[in-house]
Amino acid sequence: MAKLSPESKQLIINLKNRLLDIVDESKAVEFAILNRCGETAETLDSLEQPTEIALQAESRFSQLSNLEIRAAQSQPMISPDLLRFIEEVIKTTQVRIPALMRSVEEIKLEWS
16 A cells, blocks of 8 residues: 655645645735735735745645645555655755745734
């Protein structure tokens, strides 16, 4: 049977939860800026940034979900290439999450 290790499964779950938090937080920041200042020439760039951050987090979330499905569909076992790719995506996502979170925090600081 094709299965990811319990550690990999838990890591993916944790990463996806963090990505969902980033989507939520970035959209909340966008909403707060829009409510406070409206859509003006001054706020346009700041309104686009949270949207871009949310899209990046959504893309990573989808990629992890798709890889989970591909791993489950792999029979009789997951190919070494797919396992390596999953590990690579996990590592790049682990590196990218703090940067996305920092970007959201920077926008919040700019508009507080």
